[in-house]
Amino acid sequence: MVLITVDHNSKIPLYRQIREQIIREITAGNLKPGESLPPSRLMAGMLEVNFHTVNRAYECLRDEGLIKLSRGKKYTISSAVRSPKDMEDFETIERAVIAEALAKGLDATDIMQIVKKQLRTQKHVRS
Amino acid sequence: MVLITVDHNSKIPLYRQIREQIIREITAGNLKPGESLPPSRLMAGMLEVNFHTVNRAYECLRDEGLIKLSRGKKYTISSAVRSPKDMEDFETIERAVIAEALAKGLDATDIMQIVKKQLRTQKHVRS
DNA sequence: TATATGTTCTATATGATATAGAACAATGAG
DNA sequence: CTCATTGTTCTATATCATATAGAACATATA
Numbered sequence: 001m002v003l004i005t006v007d008h009n010s011k012i013p014l015y016r017q018i019r020e021q022i023i024r025e026i027t028a029g030n031l032k033p034g035e036s037l038p039p040s041r042l043m044a045g046m047l048e049v050n051f052h053t054v055n056r057a058y059e060c061l062r063d064e065g066l067i068k069l070s071r072g073k074k075y076t077i078s079s080a081v082r083s084p085k086d087m088e089d090f091e092t093i094e095r096a097v098i099a100e101a102l103a104k105g106l107d108a109t110d111i112m113q114i115v116k117k118q119l120r121t122q123k124h125v126r127s
Numbered sequence: 128m129v130l131i132t133v134d135h136n137s138k139i140p141l142y143r144q145i146r147e148q149i150i151r152e153i154t155a156g157n158l159k160p161g162e163s164l165p166p167s168r169l170m171a172g173m174l175e176v177n178f179h180t181v182n183r184a185y186e187c188l189r190d191e192g193l194i195k196l197s198r199g200k201k202y203t204i205s206s207a208v209r210s211p212k213d214m215e216d217f218e219t220i221e222r223a224v225i226a227e228a229l230a231k232g233l234d235a236t237d238i239m240q241i242v243k244k245q246l247r248t249q250k251h252v253r254s
Numbered sequence: 255t256a257t258a259t260g261t262t263c264t265a266t267a268t269g270a271t272a273t274a275g276a277a278c279a280a281t282g283a284g
Numbered sequence: 285c286t287c288a289t290t291g292t293t294c295t296a297t298a299t300c301a302t303a304t305a306g307a308a309c310a311t312a313t314a
Contacts (some may be wrong), residue, residue, distance in 0.1 A: 168290075199289090
């Protein structure tokens with residue numbers, strides 16, 4: 001079972017928080033390809049949010065190719081496919097994030113150190 | 128002189144676009160510490176946006192410590208100070224960005240390659 | 255058939271975004 | 285000193301995103 005929480009006081013939209021936590025569970029290896037997510041109404045009950053909000057998170061993940069609808073109308077984790085578009089998206093975001101870090105005085109060493117640490121912490125293989 | 132453009136059709140708020148372009152100019156070395164930004168009313172005229180919108184971007188950058196008000200009521204580029212909080216902020220963002228990349232199937236090699244490329248492209252020293 | 259589940263539609267409330275105008279305080283130029 | 289410049293603050297309005305809510309529908313499983 002997946003443990004997900006949301007912060008109603010955060011400035012980050014609820015559906016985004018849900019989406020990002022699911023992504024976190026995938027990279028942590030707690031959600032593996034083929035496993036299914038809880039029904040939106042059930043997930044909504046646990047998180048104490050409206051089921052439309054959970055649905056929106058699921059729709060995002062589906063549009064991003066991270067989950068897909070399968071038999072029984074359940075969303076299941078997709079097998080990851082490294083696509084050129086995903087590479088471009090990552091590069092675009094990374095460009096902005098690194099620009100901000102550099103502007104704030106971090107140097108290449110600081111940045112490399114943090115990136116390596118995150119890769120070490122998060123790296124998991126998907127079948 | 129700094130060349131900045133905004134896209135009125137983008138989903139990214141205008142004041143964010145302005146803020147990010149200024150950050151880009153700083154890391155590109157086109158804006159150096161001590162140099163001043165155009166008055167908000169002038170910048171607004173060039174960008175064809177309201178001057179309150181430019182003001183909001185300037186306020187963001189001021190709150191982030193990237194610019195400061197100096198004599199003549201002009202905003203000037205600050206000298207970068209690498210603070211622990213900035214390191215933490217970067218790590219928080221990087222954690223989420225890398226999680227998404229990994230979830231989409233990119234591997235550590237892909238990520239390192241793109242990060243290194245961005246550092247190579249953007250790295251500039253600030254006095 | 256009956257239940258579960260995602261989907262679609264309408265509706266409402268709140269906050270963020272963007273524009274706008276007016277007035278004020280502090281600063282530098284003349 | 286006087287005046288224009290510039291950032292700041294206030295009110296106001298319009299639009300869009302977010303979040304909740306309820307209802308009805310289609311499909312798949314039991």
